[in-house]
Amino acid sequence: MQKKKGGPGGSRAVKPKRRGRVYLCGLLITALLALGGYHLFSNELEVTFYHLYSPKTAGGENIRVVVLSDLHNREFGPGNTELVERIAALRPDLIAVAGDMVNADDDNLDVILTLCSQLTEVAPVYYSPGNHESNLMYEKGSPIERMLLELGVHVLVNRAEEVTINRTPLLIGGLTTSTEGYEEYGAVFFDEYEKSNAFKLLIAHYPSLYYEYLADGHIDLGVCGHYHGGQFRLPVVGGVYHGDTGFFPKYSGGMYRLANSTIFVSRGMGGHNGLPRINNRPELAVIDINGRQEKHYS
DSSP states (O other): OOOSSSSSGGGGOOHHHHHHHHHHHHHHHHHHHHHHHHHOOOOEEEEEEEEETTOOOOOOOOEEEEEEEOOTTOOSGGHHHHHHHHHHHHOOSEEEEEEOSSSOOOOOOOOHHHHHHHTTTTTTTOOOOHHHHIIIIISSOOOOOHHHHHHOOOOOOOOEEEETTTTTEEEEEEEEOOOTIIIIIIIHHHHHTTTTTTTTEESSSSSHHHHTOOOOOOOOEEEEEEEESSSSSEETTTEEEEETEEEEESSSEEEOSSSSEEEEEOOOOSSSOOOOOOOOOEEEEEEEEOOOSOOOOO
């Protein structure tokens, strides 16, 4: 009679080597899941780099723009010291702030004022308000605009300022109206603004302006925010949702080439709707403008 292999019931004992392999595989799977979860839900600041070719740059010299948007009173380190240190290390020529750095339901301006007081020591700061700043300014009578100006911030509310950076003339403008108010508040400014032959950098919080009104406008670089990167981001597809647009915002994050313009839409650094950012780390964006024939478009 043939003997049964194994112990009682014919079961085979697991050998020590096999147990070790199973244990190692388990650890590896756990580690991969943990790393994947960290990546998906990470709130660690991410620095992203973009390039914009422009024949308007004098001798092809580089102009570095750091873009901030949608901080929503968040802090990276006490007093945003970590954020300021990261920006200073990037050595920008100017800092473009695309709005919603505050929350409309919070009258405390300490976070943004502390941040801007430090940023003006790094580079010139050009700030175009978003809907949250506009709500504070026009609905609640907040002194935020005056206080920013006192810090040396260039606050741009449907107006522009001329500046020369690395021998290149720039006209930096701020268009703050939403699509509902563009014809009443923004159209006259924009019609005059786009006539300039200087490098036109337009800071406009709402990306929707570009597919509602400005799709054929002549802008060298438009800088926007507002959509928070689509809140949840999928590979290839991009941003999934924003309350203004519903699913799949048209311009959810990155650089886009339009008929006569290039726009950059920041994914932002915070949030105000209580929803988590999934696969969508807070973004500190860097745009290098020069005469090199490279491009980075979404």
